[in-house]
Amino acid sequence: MKAKKLTGEKATDYIKDGMIIGLGTGSTAYYAIKKVGEMVRNGLKIKAVPTSKETADLALSEGIELIDLAEAKSLDLTIDGADEVDPDFNLIKGGGGALLREKIVASATDKLIIVVDESKLVDNLGSTFKLPIEVTPFSWKYTQQMIEKFSCDSEIRKEAGEIYKTDNGNYILDCDFGKIEDPIKITTELNKLPGVVENGIFAEMAEIVIVGYNDGHVEVL
Numbered sequence: 001m002k003a004k005k006l007t008g009e010k011a012t013d014y015i016k017d018g019m020i021i022g023l024g025t026g027s028t029a030y031y032a033i034k035k036v037g038e039m040v041r042n043g044l045k046i047k048a049v050p051t052s053k054e055t056a057d058l059a060l061s062e063g064i065e066l067i068d069l070a071e072a073k074s075l076d077l078t079i080d081g082a083d084e085v086d087p088d089f090n091l092i093k094g095g096g097g098a099l100l101r102e103k104i105v106a107s108a109t110d111k112l113i114i115v116v117d118e119s120k121l122v123d124n125l126g127s128t129f130k131l132p133i134e135v136t137p138f139s140w141k142y143t144q145q146m147i148e149k150f151s152c153d154s155e156i157r158k159e160a161g162e163i164y165k166t167d168n169g170n171y172i173l174d175c176d177f178g179k180i181e182d183p184i185k186i187t188t189e190l191n192k193l194p195g196v197v198e199n200g201i202f203a204e205m206a207e208i209v210i211v212g213y214n215d216g217h218v219e220v221l
């Protein structure tokens with residue numbers, strides 16, 4: 001928790017007056033959003049685009065002005081967490097279920113800043129975390145069968161015994177591909193499948209990765 005707070009807060013050093021920023025989702029992005037709230041109350045003028053309903057609620061409660069992506073057109077920077085980060089800054093995201101909005105916001109962003117604790121650094125994507133894939137509820141089982149042709153095992157995400165629904169009303173399949181050697185190929189192939197809305201590989205999108213360590217130091221990669 002200390003590591004998450006350190007990295008989340010460190011990322012706010014990049015925010016300047018007048019910027020339009022993207023706000024990520026999750027327990028690390030949480031600390032960045034709390035810090036941005038404090039900065040806004042101290043006079044910082046920014047506008048923000050949230051990546052989930054949860055983040056929108058938190059940002060509003062912190063007094064941060066939110067705008068729609070169409071109004072923003074492009075974002076100066078986005079601060080977001082990740083579930084895995086490889087040495088080339090490819091990511092797995094979507095542990096919190098917000099991968100679709102996170103990818104849209106990331107793609108509209110000049111500088112994607114990823115905030116993670118040291119446990120998220122891996123040599124290969126897929127080493128420690130299953131890849132979340134957002135699928136349409138209509139015929140999700142058929143889409144699952146097509147995804148499993150890529151030699152992965154998958155399970156539908158559940159919450160309190162019920163199928164988990166994203167902010168967009170879709171489902172998530174958590175897919176175990178083992179170590180992912182070619183993230184760009186997998187993300188391209190997966191997104192061609194009918195019924196796949198988006199997958200949680202963020203390839204070649206992150207510009208800066210800030211890592212928090214439990215001993216209290218922070219590293220900017």
Ligand code: 5RP
Nearest residue numbers: 026027028081094095096098
């Ligand atoms: C949500 C995400 C999160 O950024 C990711 O799951 C990391 O979360 P946390 O900072 O809580 O570990 O992708 O969809």
